[in-house]
Amino acid sequence: MISWLFALVIICTSCGSARNAFDAGHKFPVEKLQRDYTVFREVLEESHPSIDWYIDPDSMRHYFDWGYSQLRDSMTEPQFRSVLSYVIAKVHCGHTSTRYSKEYIHYLDTADLPMFPMSIKVLDNDTVILNNTLKRSDITIPRGTVLTRFEGQPFISVIDSMSGYIPGDGYNRSYLNQTLSNRGAFGAWLRLISGLKPSYEFSYLDSVGTEQSFRFRLVEPPKRDSSRKSIIPVIREKLKRRERREEELLYARSIQIDTALSAGYMTVNTFNNHNRLTSFFKCSFRELRKGNINNLVIDIRSNGGGNVKHSTLLTRFLADKPFKLADSLYAVNKRSKYGEHIQYNWFTGIFFSMITKKKQDGKYHFGYFERHVYKPKKKNHYNGNVYVLTGPNSFSAAALFARAVKGQQNIKLVGEETGGASYGNSAWFIPDVTLPETHIRFRLPKFRLVIDKHSAKDGRGVLPDIEVKPTRASIMANVDPKVELVRELIISNNGRQARNK
Template structure:
C-alpha cells in the first residue's frame, strides 16, 4: 500500500503530539528525580542565594540560615517529585524573611496543574492568630460550612497547629505577620499547603462552631473537579462585551474613583502601582476633579495593592505629602554578575542594567545613587490638602508600603486597617532575576537590590502599622461587612459633624 509523504508526516505529528500530552501528564505528576540530581539543584540553589541575595542574613543570622540549608539537604537522600522538592526548598526561602524571594514550579509542571483536574481541599478561610473562618466552599451544596463558620480543627489538627505548620512555608517581609495571614487567607493557598505538607485524604473530619455557639463535627469529602462543570455567570467573553468594554472593566477593577457628595469625600481604589496601567494620567485626572469639586476627604484603598513601580507610588505621594522627601536611605546590590549566569534568564541584560545605574562604593556594594540622593517635592497643582484616609492590610506590599510609610505621621493622614505585609523599613527587590535549576527546572526568584527606606525601623522589622486598627470578626465575614471601610466612614462623619458644629457657632 502506498502512503503519501504528506499523510505519513501528518500521522507522525498527531501520534507524537498525543504521546507528548500523555507524557506531560504522566511525567509531570509522577516523575521522581534521583537524589543526585536533587543535590545538584540544591547546591546551585544555595550557592546562588549565598552569592547574590543582598539580604540573606538581614533578619536571620548566618548560623541559622546555614542550619536551614543543612536541614533540607539532609532530606535529599532519596528520590522526590518536583512538588516534594519545592516544598522542602520553601522552608529555606521562608527562613530568609523576604517576601520578594520566591520559588515556582517548572513551566511544564505549571501547565500540567492548569489542566490536570486534581483533587482539592474544598474550603478557603480568613486566617488570623489561631482562627479559621470559612470564606469559600467548593462544595456548593454544603449547608454547614457557609461563609463565616469558624473551624476549630481538621482531621484532629487544631487550627493553631495548622496555621503554625503552614507558616513554615509562607514567605513574607521581616517579622510582619499580617502578610502571612493574608497569604494563607488567599483562596487556594491553604488547600495547596494542606496537600503538599500533610497530604490530602478522601474526606475531612472538621470540628466547627455551630450558629448556637456549640462545637460539632462534620465530615466532608475532598473536592473532585469535573471538566466543564463550572458555570461562569459573568465572563468577559467577546460576544458579551466589546473590546473597549473589557478594557474599561479591567481598568475599573484595577483603579477607579467614586465620589460621595453627601460625605464630601472621594474613594480611590488602587490595586496596583505597576507600569502599563496609565496611572500618571489617572492621578492627574482624579486630583483635578477632586480639586474642582472641592472635596474635603479622600479615602485611598490599597488593601489589595501588591506594589509595582516605585515611580508610580512616588507620584501619588507627591499629590498628598506636605513636605519634601527622599524615597529611601540606601539602595544597593552586592553583585553585578553571577557565576550561575548559565541558569539565569536574561543575565547579560541584568548585568548591563546594573553596570549602568550603579556605582561601587567603599563598602564594596553597588549603589543606585539616584533614589539615595534625589529629593522629591510636593506638587503644587491639584495638590490635595484635605483629610486623607489610607486603607491597608496584609496584601499591601512593596511599593505600596513605600507610599504608606512616607505619609504615616502626617497631620492630615490616618492609616486604617491592619499592618502592611510589606516592611516599613524597606525591602529586597527592584530587579528580580529568575534562576532555573537544571534538573527539576524549578524557578527561583532572587531579588538583586536591598532597599532601606527607614534604617531606624530595620531592627523592629515590621510593616506599616495602622493609626486605627480595624479587622473583621467571623460575624463580620458572615454578614459581608467591610469593617475597614465602615471605620473610615465613621471617621468622616465624625469630622463633618465637628466642622458643622464649628460653623454654627
C-alpha cells in the same frame, strides 16, 4: 502525495503526544536533586542582598544544611519544591519565593484536578470558614463558623506549621495569616506541603458551641464545554476585548465621588505598569479639586506592589514636604557564576554598570534613588483629609507608599499592619532562577532597599494609626469594618467643619 500527508500526520501526532506526555508523578533521583539544591543554595548565598538580614548566618546555614539532609530518596517536583520553600522562607523576604516549573504549571492549568472546597480566615484568636462549596443535604456550615481541628490536629497548630513554608518580610505574622486566608490559598499550600488527599476531616463549633466533626471530599472542577461554538464576528470579538480591558482597568484602579459626603473613594489594587496609572492619578486629583472634595479614602488593602514610579507619583499628590524614597539601595554583585540559570543575566552586568557604582563597602549602589529628593506636586495637590486603608496584602510598593505618608497631619492610616516591611525590602530587579534538573524556579531580588536607616529594623510592617481588624461578627454579617469606621470619621469631620463655619 498521500504517503507524505500520512507521514506528516504521524509526525504531528507524535509531537502532540510528546508535548502531552508530562508525568506529574515523575521522581527525580537523589543526584539530580542534590545538584539542583547546590545551585539553589549557592545562588542565594552569592547574590541575595539580604540573606542574613533577619536571621543570623549560623542559623541560615543550619536551615540550608537541613534542606540538603532531606534529599535521601527520589522526590517528585512538588515534594522537592516543598523542601525548597521551607528553607527559602527562613530568609524572611516576601519577594524571595519558589515556583513550579513551567511544565508543571501547564499541567496544573490543564489537568482538571479536584479542588479543595474551602477558604478560611485566620483571625487573632480563631480560624473561621470564609466560604465553601461543601454540599451535603444533611448539614449546613455557614460563613464565620469557628474551626477547631483539621485532621485531628488543633487548627492553630496546622496554621503555625504551614506558615513555616510561606515567605514574608521580616517577622510579620499578620501577613502569613492573610496569605493562608486569601481565596483558595489554604488548599493550594496544603497541596504543595503535603499533597492533597481524596478526603479530609475537620471539627467546628455548631450554633450552640458544641464541637462537631465533618468529613468531606475534594470537589471535581466544573466540566468544560467542549461543544462547538458559533463563529463570533470579528467586530464583536474586538468589543469584547475592549470591554475586558476596561474591566481590568476598573479593577486595577477606580474612583467614586460622593458629593453629599464631600468624599472620594479611590481604590488602587496595583502599582503595576500598563494600567494607565499616571493619567488616572492626574485626572482623579483634578476632579477632586474641581469638586472641592474635602475627604479622600485611598484603599490599598489588595495592592501587592508594582512600579515605585506610580507609588511615588501618588505620594507626591499628597505629601506636604519633600521626601526621599530610600536612604540606601544596593546590590551585592553584578553577575553570577551561575548566570546560565538566571533570567536576564546576559545584560545584568551592562545594566548595573549604567545605574550603579561600587562603593567602599563593596556594594553596588543605585545612587540616584539614594540622593534624589521628590517634591510634592503643585498642580492639583490634595490638602484635604486622607484615610489610607491598609492590610496584610498591602505589599512592596504599597508599603512604601503607606510608609511615606504615615505621620502627616492630614493623613491617617486605617486598618491593619501592611504585609510589606516598614524598614525596607529586597526587590526592584527580580529575575527568576531556573534549577537545571527539575526546572523549579525561584525569585532572586537583586537590590536591598532601606527606607530610613535610623528607624528600627524590627521585622514589622507599616502600622496603622487607627487599627481596625476583621472579626467573626463582621465576617458573618458580611460588612467591612474599616470602611464603616472611615465613613463615621468623615461624617464627624464634616459636622465639625460645619459648626466651625
